[in-house]
Amino acid sequence: MKGILRKLRLPVLILLLGLLSVPVSVAAPAEDPVPYVRVGLYWGDNALEGANLLNYAGSGYELGYFDGDRQFVPLMSTDEKAVSMLKDWTLYYVGGQYVSEASSDAVRVGCYHIRLGECGDYEEAASLAAEYEDGYTAWMNGKWYAFCGSYAGLASAEEAIAARDIYGSAMTASSRCVTVVATGTDKVIFQFDGGTENSLGVMPRPSEEGERPVTWFRGLKYYGGFQYTRRDGGDLTVVNFVTMDDYVCGVVPYEMSPSWPLEALKAQAVSARTYAAVHLGQHASYGFDLCNGTCCQAYRGVDVDAPVCEEAVRETSGVYMTYEGQFADTYYHSCDGGATENSENVFYEEIPYLRGVKDPYESLVTTGYESWSYVYTAEEITWILQQKGYNCARIVSITPTYTEMGNILSLKFTDRSGVSWSFSRSRASSILNSQTYGRIIHSQRFTVTDADSEQPDLFVNDAGSVGETQQLWAVDGSGHVQNVGEGGRVTVITASGTETVNVGGGSGGSVSADRYLVSGSGWGHNVGMSQYGAKAMAELGCGYEEILKFYYSGVDVG
Template identity: 50%
Template structure:
């Protein structure tokens, strides 16, 4: 029944949209000034002493640097397909053929960081390679914008000095700055080149496009730490420490590395396209999100999960290609297209969850999502008053025993605030996303998965009021009317309790209304959905796509008043 009704509505809805969108084809195309994104892969506490890179598809690597306007300047190319970028320190090659900056149990060899710097400079990488060819163990070095040639690798200054005398080479014993990156052939101590431009420029390495076994041209992909990526890699030793690794990638290739991890690859095409639009717009809107760390977006859910090309398949790539260059816009500006897994029945206004009111982030009642299995359609946890007291204290609130909870709800029926009162009459109020998370406790294995839940004293359970077999009890009397025997209609005041006549006589019904204080020895927290409830519901998009809606319909349902261009 419900399904048919929705189908009918779906049909009408899409007709209306065809008329609207048909009037202005491509009216407001957005010209993105930042189609190249910088994505942090290893940073903060995850910086690396050495970083391997292996060509997956391609013919060797080009190396150089990126200018501040994100253009790659190539300095030279190598045909090697397995290279390692490492700190220019004495680096140990273990007998496991991995590199260590501290001596491992079993050493095979050492990449020494002291060299003999030849007096002359070279005009180009090729010229430096040519000079280096005169020595068995020399390599080109790009130091502060000038090509030089270094000979040998020694573990001490004295060692380099002694070798210089012994070998009769005219030069200077030296070690480069704490910004220097040494590049070797992976698994060996053979240095290919060094790059040290202090804090001015960072070494960038980009795989060269290649061909597959049939000779068809293929965009280069590189393996790094077990994942493959399009684009280039940049290596920076911030403050002279370990290496921060940034993937510098075209926004379309970035989106190809996001949607398989944000939505299952088997999802309907229109849902994948809606996700591609969200991921692209979100990425473009957050250029410089982590500017102080040297990149735009990180690769975790802090920004958006991004794991390179491995999870992509023909369907997910197609969803990106078919929406290439399209963004979600409001008044011609990029929208902050936040999204979540499932809304449990209604999304929420942005200002009721995390920040200022965005005109396009309006909560909507979602009748689509319940048609698919979200895995979080309904969940419920019972907390004793003692457990609630314990959680609050654990989270740093110096409260007495909690004796009551007063929840308030938004007009869409999501949680807005929770006020906890202790036996001394003191109270603590948490609102918006804090209301959503304050009762979340991994230790107790009791969770609030979304912003959509109710908190009811167990003393009130079982006598809540349900209207027309709704899955959630009535939270608010507004809109409820009593019809008298003479047909008179009277609005029910928004009190905490109502009396109803049942087969067993008069019973009190609790209205779990906004601002109605719940008190007792335990509380039932029950809800639906998973995520922050703002913007697009991914499962809702899935359901809409299954009903025949297009990606445009999906985007315009979850983001109010937007255009696509």
């Protein structure tokens, strides 16, 4: 990674400054140019009224905030292993969660509190709070306070002041306040209000035996710390603060099976790490870097049952893919079905290292997507186009064009009045998708032919005719001879052994039919690395660098 340090773009350099004081609890490898990642877990419409944490390996929590350099600043700590962060609202503990819907026999945490006084520091606030059985400390915009109680209304808080003979004042917190309670109780541990500047940070502590912290949150385990923000006074946006490597540990087992060879998992780890570096600002408006869904990369925290994925991440720690000194945008997909594709033929942008390559490896493993096909009637295609807003009469012909790699480039549909509609790139594959008919075009690698043709023209990709179609036979790797029947995928013998190829329309030509056969292979957008191809290469003994350099043309790995 050393070579890239002097070529980094500005935002990453700013991040680097944060490395100068690495906190003990989330130590990142010092050489990593992107040490920390903020992953959004719940936000927007999915923001939470209350969010629980439970130590899986750990001994309570430090409570504080993350500063502008993403460093955790502790304010106080708790030995409670199960804590819940709540928006300061009257909430009820129902079914293991705190919710605002009233429930008469549930534990209730009210949002009216008794302020006992402002204090000079935490110790003073803690000792004042300790005089009351329901006392607790609060940090609000840099000042310490002692509070007690949580009541459902101002009147009941005032009654309590009189009845308990407390010197204090009843009040409700601001719309940005977050209350930390012991889960399942109304026992308040801490309140935090950082205004618009700071959000509550929770950092799990190592276990008594010194194990690194792993924390349960909503059925999943996580490394690192958490941040809770009430955007515009609303529910909690929940963010997981992790090192880059811990983030990648939470991606790899969900993007690739832990049963696959280590070198394939390493290729996936470097791809996922580099993708994260490129897309770091994706959700900046919500206060985090990347989300946990497929819009960024699937991230589901720690998989303690996948130590091999962890090994793949640690052994490639600090390794990124770069092209001319910049992080490479590392698209990947499940399987290419025979060839990947130039980025501009699927998306729009021409990216120099995302070039189509014929893939001799993928067919050596079982993908489950070697061959898929659908027959569409002309009426079905007409209806699908109409449903998608195209005012067409009966479709009478389809004209496909193919790329040099033999993948689809465009589809032109012509109706009986002679009007045409053209769709290109990824739209050419998605236009034929139909929920109603249960059809999904799985990749960019497919052909469109006449389903009822007695003598369809057969081509090997764009290479020209292979002749006789009624009696087409193939020999597989074990020497078995098999009739391959109608179109789709055919295994042929090449100089390097057997190879599976697409059979179909070559460089196009209009197809007029009552029933159209759409026949393809592969699953995904065909750009960048084929994950099954990576598996096949690893099984052949290729290292992760070789795998990455095969699928990403001209990149540096290091």
